[in-house]
Structures are given as C-alpha cells and as structure tokens.
Amino acid sequence: MTTLNPTSRVVSPPPRSLDGRIWLLMRYSGIALIPLAWIHVLIQDVLVGVHRIDLDYVALRWATLGWRVYDMALLGFAFAHGMNGLRQVLEDYITRDRPRRLVRWGLFAAWLVITAIGAAAIVGGVGRGAGEVGGS
Amino acid sequence: MSPLRTVITGSVRYRGREGQLAFILHRLSGLGTLLFLALHILDTSTVYFFPALYKEALALYRHPLFMLGEIFLVAAVIYHGTNGLRIALFDLFPRLWRAEREKPSVYTTLAVTVVLWLPAAFIMGRSLIGHTFLGWE
Numbered sequence: 192m193t194t195l196n197p198t199s200r201v202v203s204p205p206p207r208s209l210d211g212r213i214w215l216l217m218r219y220s221g222i223a224l225i226p227l228a229w230i231h232v233l234i235q236d237v238l239v240g241v242h243r244i245d246l247d248y249v250a251l252r253w254a255t256l257g258w259r260v261y262d263m264a265l266l267g268f269a270f271a272h273g274m275n276g277l278r279q280v281l282e283d284y285i286t287r288d289r290p291r292r293l294v295r296w297g298l299f300a301a302w303l304v305i306t307a308i309g310a311a312a313i314v315g316g317v318g319r320g321a322g323e324v325g326g327s
Numbered sequence: 328m329s330p331l332r333t334v335i336t337g338s339v340r341y342r343g344r345e346g347q348l349a350f351i352l353h354r355l356s357g358l359g360t361l362l363f364l365a366l367h368i369l370d371t372s373t374v375y376f377f378p379a380l381y382k383e384a385l386a387l388y389r390h391p392l393f394m395l396g397e398i399f400l401v402a403a404v405i406y407h408g409t410n411g412l413r414i415a416l417f418d419l420f421p422r423l424w425r426a427e428r429e430k431p432s433v434y435t436t437l438a439v440t441v442v443l444w445l446p447a448a449f450i451m452g453r454s455l456i457g458h459t460f461l462g463w464e
Contacts, residue, residue, distance in 0.1 A: 198423040200417070206381035218415040232404055237447045238395055240454050241388045246381055249374050270368065273361035280354055284334065292377070309368040319370045 213275060220272045227265045251318040259313055266309045274302040334366035365401055368405050371446040394455040401447050406440040 235244065252258050281294050372383035387393055405422060413436050417424045457463035 198426055201420040202329055202421045203420050218418055221408075221411040225412060228404055229408060232401055233447070236401060237450050240395070240451070241385065241394070242454070242458055243383065244388075246374060246378055249371075249381075266368065269364055273340055273357065273364055275356045277361055280358065284331075306367060308355075308372045312372035315375040317374045318376065318378040 217272060218274060220268045224265075224268050224272060227261070228269055231261075231265055245323050246317055253313070253316050259316075262313050263310065264304065265311065270302060270306055270309070345430045349410055349413075349433045349436065352406060353414075355408075356407040356461065359403050360407060389458070391455060391459045394451070394458070398448050398451045400456070401451065402405045402440065405447075406436070407445050408434040411441045411444075 237250075246258050253262075278295060278298050281298075282291060284295055338347075338351060343350070370381070370387075373380040373384060388397070410433075412431050417432075454463075
C-alpha cells in the first residue's frame with residue numbers, strides 16, 4: 192500500500208460528460224468565489240458589522256446597480272457551489288441508486304427554490320411599506 | 328445505520344495525516360458555510376418579501392452566541408477558499424504538483440488562514456465584547 196510513491200500527477204476529468212463539466216465548474220466557481228465571498232465577508236461582517244446593518248443599509252447598498260449585480264453573482268456561484276459540494280459529500284455515503292437519485296433531485300429542487308427566492312429579493316429590492324423605514 | 332459510525336471511527340483510525348486533515352477541514356468548513364448560506368439567503372430575502380421580519384433576523388445575528396459563531400464562520404470561509412485554491416491549482420495545473428509539495432502545501436493553507444483570520448477575529452471579537460459587555464450601540 193505504501194509502495195505507491197508518485198512523483199508526478201495526471202489529472203484527467205471526463206471532459207464531455209456532465210460530471211466532468213461540474214468538476215471543472217467547481218474549480219472555476221471556487222476561484223471566482225475567493226474574491227466574491229471574501230470581499231463580501233470583509234465588508235459586511237468585519238468592517239461594517241451586523242449592528243450597523245438594517246433595512247436602510249440594505250436599501251442604500253442596493254441603490255447601486257453594481258452591488259446588485261455583485262450579490263447576484265455571489266448568490267449564483269456560492270449556492271450552486273455549496274449545494275453541489277453537499278451532493279458530493281452525500282454521494283460518498285449513499286451508494287444505492289434510488290436514494291442517490293432522491294438526494295440529487297431533492298438538492299436540485301432546494302437549490303432552485305432558494306436561489307429563486309434570493310434572486311427575486313435582489314431584483315425586487317427592499318419592500319415598500321416597511322414600517323418606519325422612509326421610502327425612497 | 329452503521330455508515331455514519333463507519334465514517335466517524337474510520338476518520339479517527341485512518342492515518343492519512345496532512346492530506347486527510349485538509350480533506351476533513353475542507354468538508355466541515357464547506358458544510359458549515361453552506362448551512363449558514365442557505366439561512367442567510369432566506370433571511371436576507373425577507374427585506375423584499377416581509378420587510379418587517381428582517382429586524383427579527385438581525386436580532387438573531389446580533390446575539391452574542393451568533394456573533395461568536397460568525398467569527399468561526401469567517402475562519403471556515405477563509406480556510407475553504409485557501410485550501411480550495413490549493414486543490415484547484417493542483418488540479419488545473421498538474422505540472423505544479425510534486426509529491427514533496429503535498430504536505431507543505433497543507434501547512435501553507437493553514438498558515439495563510441490563521442494570518443488572514445486573526446485581524447478579522449480581532450475586529451469581530453472587539454465588536455462582540457463591546458456590544459455584549461460594554462453597552463455599545
């Protein structure tokens with residue numbers, strides 16, 4: 192077992208299959224998420240902080256189209272990356288065909304619904320009649 | 328169900344050392360971040376669907392325990408990105424890979440994570456203490 196001692200590495204993903212494309216997409220989206228997610232976390236969690244975030248703050252941020260595009264990209268990349276990662280983890284432990292298909296479709300449906308909800312909010316913006324918040 | 332037991336006992340017994348450590352940390356940090364992300368997409372969506380509810384979500388986020396969790400979330404996001412970059416580079420450019428680079432590369436990701444995380448943890452920790460004990464507004 193320990194006689195295996197590779198000195199070089201060959202990586203050959205199935206290039207034209209769906210799994211091969213997803214394999215590539217995980218790496219590309221992962222690289223894209225390093226600036227996307229890190230800058231988001233740096234600004235919102237570290238520099239601004241949850242105590243200074245409220246409806247007005249979200250409305251102000253989304254008043255800039257660029258931030259909406261940014262958030263949309265983050266939503267699209269991060270959640271797809273994460274849900275496919277969860278699929279990979281689960282498929283390591285679920286080997287039978289039927290439960291596997293169930294997990295795949297379940298995760299796909301959850302991904303679709305939650306992404307749609309998030310995208311609708313980014314497009315729609317802060318809702319009107321938001322109580323004491325002054326409308327813009 | 329024994330598979331879960333097998334996973335746990337196997338993870339402890341299997342001595343994959345640095346590579347296995349990176350594998351486990353990558354999965355845990357990814358799953359933890361995903362759990363938060365799903366919650367975060369849904370709670371942020373209340374600003375459009377139920378704006379009055381957003382305050383409740385923020386109250387949850389401002390809870391000291393949640394702020395503590397947030398500090399670890401940031402660690403997870405930094406580690407997952409750093410280790411993910413290591414994986415992507417070795418996968419997309421196999422020529423970069425050498426057997427003797429495998430273990431040092433794991434330590435490099437851990438070091439980069441700590442260096443990036445400490446200042447963030449300091450700022451967030453200060454905010455946590457200030458808002459919990461010093462009455463910051």
